[in-house]
Amino acid sequence: MTQSVVVQVGQCGNQIGCCFWDLALREHAAVNQKGIYDEAISSFFRNVDTRVVGDGGSISKGKICSLKARAVLIDMEEGVVNEILQGPLRDVFDSKQLITDISGSGNNWAVGHKVFGSLYQEQILEKLRKSAEHCDCLQCFFIIHSMGGGTGSGLGTFLLKVLEDEFPEVYRFVTSIYPSGEDDVITSPYNSILAMKELNEHADCVLPIDNQSLFDIISKIDLVVNSGKLGTAVKPKSLVTSSAGAFKKQQEKPFDAMNNIVANLLLNLTSSARFEGSLNMDLNEISMNLVPFPQLHYLVSSLTPLYTLADVNIPPRRLDQMFSDAFSKDHQLIQADPKHSLYLACALMVRGNVQISDLRRNIERLKPSLQFVSWNQEGWKTSLCSVPPVGHSHSLLALANNTCVKPTFLELRERFMRLYKKKAHLHHYLQIEGMEESCFTEAVSSLSALIQEYSQLDATKSMPMEDLPRLSVAV
Amino acid sequence: MSIVTVQLGQCGNQIGFEVFDALFSDSHCPQGLCSKRENEAYQASCKERFFSEEENGVPIARAVLVDMEPKVINQTLSKAAQSGRWKYGQCSCFCQKQGSGNNWAYGYSVHGPRHEESIMNLIQKEVEKCDSLSGFFIIMSMAGGTGSGLGAFITRNLQDQYSNSLKMNHIIWPYGTGEVIVQNYNSILTLSHLYRSSDALLVHENDALHKICAKLMNIKQISFRDINQVLAHQLGSVFQPTYSEEGSSHYRRNPLGDLMENLVPHPEFKMLGVRNIPQMSEHSLAYSTFTWAGLLKHLRQMLISNAKMEEGIDWQVRPPLSGAPTLGKMSVNKNLHFNTSLANLVILRGKEVHSADLGGFKDPALYTSWLEPDNAFNMWKTQRAFNRYEKSAALVSNSQFLVKPLDMIVGKAWNMFASKAYIHQYTKFGIEEEDFLDSFTLLEQVVASYRNL
16 A cells, blocks of 8 residues: 655645644544554554654554654744644644744745745755655655645745655645635735646646635535525534534634535545555556646546435435536536536546446436547546545545636636736746746746647537548458 | 466456355355265366365465555455455465556556566466466456556466466456546557467456346346356356266366367457356246256357347347358348357256257357368366256357457547547556557457458
8 A cells, every 4th residue: 555645835735734634534533443553544644652752653553553644734934834733633743744934925926936945945855755754655745735825836836846856756646726716815816827837847636626616615515504404414524514523623714614625525535545445546547547648637626425414325316416416517626617618537436335336327327418528438437435434425526637627727817917917016026036027928828838728629529529540451 | 287367456356256256155055966976076176276275174266366556455365264165375465555557558567577576476386286287367357557467467477487388368348438548548458468478368348247237137236246246157157167078977177278279279369258048146046947948049149149148139130041152141240240150168057968959059150161160169068057056058159249349449449549648658658659559450450350250
């Protein structure tokens, strides 16, 4: 079994990361009743004997002593990380696996990337190497960050190049929070576009997510839960937004519910690699199946169900509803409508008591309403994991490589151009050593090229399907 | 003689377990419908083929388990051990930490050479446990990365190292739609490589097995376990001990050799399929009786019309009139979707087996013109019943049945290849566009050859 390391960068990255570790512990606690340190847990946690001073404390088998997250926490301000280290999860993090500064990046990609990048390069390398050494077989780095700020965006993407150079064989999965339309950071378009270029070039797979979609999902859930339509029916633990029953007690912060959705996404993404099932799907299979061309590696994700009703026996109709919902635009984690755009590839990762016939029935049912690119008409990748998420009897994570990401990128470019044409706030960036106007123009070109690729694919949507002439052989 | 089974990847290991379980259950089944002595001889023969003995009496499957990640093998080992009736050898597995990522190139070019020595050593140890070796049975899927890529690599190694032993690859043909997106690439690479290094390819299609589960077994929520159990039943009906037709007094000793001899007369034609009749849930079995005439009539029509099971058979399809000129025969065949055979083997098990009349299978119209029916058709009859079916018939066939599925896979792979999608994932590990082209060429050849039977 392989291990993964989570690198959480910036305020957003660390807050989400914190939710992730919380839920991961809860999930493993529910599955692993005997407290034995097994391979599933080892994918994200080390087992450490805390009585041993220094680094020698790792225990590979036997009872769980003290679990340490395979994580590196990076922030150029101290506030968020300090809060984590003083909170209920403080024992889960290795205090040596942090990099912090005091001044912050001022919502400036260039500060994050160029200034802090060069300042902390050695330290970053050291912490990453250390975390890799603790792994038997390191398969993947999960980077969590936001695109609109300075640290997550700048330093987070600086990291990608470091990872690519230092660990070329290890996958780089990036969970990126894209700025919504009403983002309050004025320079977020600059930061995002500069970051996009790095994502284009150095990430294996990107899961774009935006706050607006997360917020809409939460509103939807609140509506259902509070409307009383379902009566007493919703199981509290089953809310995809909840951390009920987890270590953190207070749930009052506004972003908690939204972060939990992202945390659940990451857990479900890795479930089939950690737990057993009749059709396993490892992390390297995600990239293999969903990335037909290296630059087209942006995957739109959706999670269903968002909550579970209290009745335990789920009739097949409700199971089928779960599949239908995964394709509706209300369940996507970015503002996108995959159903009305072109699919390049689609992955369905199912957890719980769902069998191959349920999966096939739903694929057959939904296929006619979806458009797939001509060379991948049956572009489905599926997996069945027997272990459901906590509080649910089954769940589905859909990952789509779909041209519906294009509008997000187009809008981003537009917001960028509005600022850039007026040279607004540009001096904050250009005064940083290593930054020139060409950085901006190159970044926009990179994005435009990507948008162009999606447009070209979209153009093939309405073309008739032709079978190409085959090789003819003499008999 | 013994068969050494190599189980590769998740699919191979999950299936392998069900196969050994089915073989064991059947051989220890009390309702053999034959004398005690007969039953004991059957058990002993089955044991010799598939199990070796341990001191405390629990039989050990003659198998090597290979996977590039540990979850499935761990499960398989514990399932077998839990049953208490048979188990896998403690040192018979080879496992790594990270899978092949559905990448044929990774399985073939990275895992293969890296682990060649360890895996071949394991196989060697298993071979040494056999008094005499009939050959290798390699269970693998085509759609993934380990079974397909590593499987192709290992098969080639077996050909080099054990050139005198036979190899039969048991291949799982994936569902038409989506288990794995790159399944068509992986499939054509696997098939083309195996065609060069294997002696026979025994194919099971997931779609067909799924239909059997739905229509014949009446299972509502079909799991892979259900599918694998149907498959295991079919394999068991072929591989369990049989007498030769001449009514000799002991069971055949060389299962693989006998199969190949009868079914693979020409190296250009290696694709074999299995059909089984009857197939039903245990519940229904209790209420059913059969006649040989009825079973064989259905089985014959299943062969001719390329049906996968005894329900929904197209009875309109008829063999062409014998005596028609060859040209006319070919066009008539095409019109009626008639499935021409190269060679057939019918295995009958159960009550009154000697009264069964197989004349219908000896009709020359069923076969291609360049083999005499006497050479093309064989039958094995055994009185001992299989898996509690009072009468059961299995048909192993080398026929045109895979032309359409193969053609489809080649077509889809070709379309994808033309757009160059996913190719970078393969070239990363040393499989170049030329390798793809070679595979396409070989398989087009196979399709054409079978079409022209």
